[in-house]
Amino acid sequence: MSCAVWEERVALFAGGDLETAEAAGVERHLTGCAACSALAQELRLELDGLRQVHAEPLATEHYAAVRGRVLAELAKSPRRGLVWPWAWAAALAVAAAAVLMVVMMKPAAVPATVLPRVVAVAPPAHTRGNDRSLTVAAPKRIGVGRAGTPAHVERAALPAIEEQKPIMADAATPTPPAAAEDSPVRMVQLATDDPNVVIYWLFEEKGEER
Amino acid sequence: MKSLALAAVEAGDSPEGRDVTLEAARAGDRVAFDLLMRRHERLVLATAYRLAGNLEDAQDASQEVFLRLYRNLEKLDTGNLAAWLYRVTVNVCHDARRRRPSTVPVEDAPELAAAGDPQQSAGEAERKALLLRSLRMLSEKERAALVLRDLEGLSTAEVAGVLGSSVGTVRSQISKARLKMRDFVERYSRRRL
Numbered sequence: 001m002s003c004a005v006w007e008e009r010v011a012l013f014a015g016g017d018l019e020t021a022e023a024a025g026v027e028r029h030l031t032g033c034a035a036c037s038a039l040a041q042e043l044r045l046e047l048d049g050l051r052q053v054h055a056e057p058l059a060t061e062h063y064a065a066v067r068g069r070v071l072a073e074l075a076k077s078p079r080r081g082l083v084w085p086w087a088w089a090a091a092l093a094v095a096a097a098a099v100l101m102v103v104m105m106k107p108a109a110v111p112a113t114v115l116p117r118v119v120a121v122a123p124p125a126h127t128r129g130n131d132r133s134l135t136v137a138a139p140k141r142i143g144v145g146r147a148g149t150p151a152h153v154e155r156a157a158l159p160a161i162e163e164q165k166p167i168m169a170d171a172a173t174p175t176p177p178a179a180a181e182d183s184p185v186r187m188v189q190l191a192t193d194d195p196n197v198v199i200y201w202l203f204e205e206k207g208e209e210r
Numbered sequence: 211m212k213s214l215a216l217a218a219v220e221a222g223d224s225p226e227g228r229d230v231t232l233e234a235a236r237a238g239d240r241v242a243f244d245l246l247m248r249r250h251e252r253l254v255l256a257t258a259y260r261l262a263g264n265l266e267d268a269q270d271a272s273q274e275v276f277l278r279l280y281r282n283l284e285k286l287d288t289g290n291l292a293a294w295l296y297r298v299t300v301n302v303c304h305d306a307r308r309r310r311p312s313t314v315p316v317e318d319a320p321e322l323a324a325a326g327d328p329q330q331s332a333g334e335a336e337r338k339a340l341l342l343r344s345l346r347m348l349s350e351k352e353r354a355a356l357v358l359r360d361l362e363g364l365s366t367a368e369v370a371g372v373l374g375s376s377v378g379t380v381r382s383q384i385s386k387a388r389l390k391m392r393d394f395v396e397r398y399s400r401r402r403l
Contacts (some may be wrong), residue, residue, distance in 0.1 A: 007385075007389060008382070008385040008386070008389070009385075011384070011385035011386075011388040011389050012381060012384065012385050014388065015359065015360060015384065015388060017359075017366055017381060017384065017385075039392070042392055042395075042396070043388055043389075043392055046341070046344075046388075046391055046392055046395055047360055047388065049337060049338075049341050050341045050344075050345075050360065050361065050391070051360065051361060053338045053341050053342060054256070054260060054361050057252075058252075058255060058256060058259065058265075062255065062265060062269065063248075063251045063252070063255055065269060066247075066251065066254075066255060066269050066272045066273055066276070067244060067247050067248070067251065067276075069269075069273045070247060070273055070276040070277060070280075071240065071243075071244060073273070073277060074240065074243070074277075074280060
């Protein structure tokens, strides 16, 4: 067997890097191989020599020089314990500045239009002259009559707007001229749940809208 | 299980004392950090010296290792500090060597050796110089494996952990490194005769 095969194992054996069984195998080979035995002996001597050379301690001033350089380098930077509070303060300042910029760049708020409060929503019941067919059946709560005429008011729920639509559609027939000429002021009286509150809705029909 | 070498590095004083020192250093106590450096300076500078081959480069590397230690104090604990320092020392030395390569190929070794003074060939000083030079004949990985195993006394598994390699790879690197060193010394000796 070529000893080249054993070289690596002999090198490990010389440094004590083989397990017991493997080391025993190398030892058996060494007893019968003078070349490998000599190699093992040389390797041991060199390793011992290398350890002796490097066993000599370095002078203390070399260590001190390194420490001095490191501490000098650290002295240029903020102390470790103060790094985080400083970073937090900086982060907070940046965040505050960002919020301030957003607030300042936001357009001035448009004053909200004060809308009148909707008291009741219901289309007026129509009474067009004598054409009673166009008259929308007055909601039970809504009395319709000419101005000054007491409206008939019944206490009931307000009709839904949707219910008015077919009626309005039916009323889409051209307004008779007589009706147009007769454009009285109408009044819708809306009752509320509060008997002390009555809403009057005055309007004038021109005839173009039905 | 830790080798005696690694355990000895970490057992410089009581575990409580080491923890307190590390905590104080984390809090920004420069005196505590100075103590931490003193505790590990032999490990760092000696390893860097063996890897770099000269004191100036070793001191530069050691400075960088301790600055990295300072920046990473939050992530470290006393239990793995020595292994971390070995790993960073090896990496810093590798980085420095890549920036400034100075490895002498093994084939050039006879020329290098021939430059020596013949009168010192039998002397102890020459033998020391020869052994020191023999480390420079190795590749970076082989040198790191050999230094950590044979000079720092780490186990093969610990060397593998430091170098981020498998145990098998480290064993191969160590055996090749020993054979190359022996080959270098033998070729130099033949040339002297």
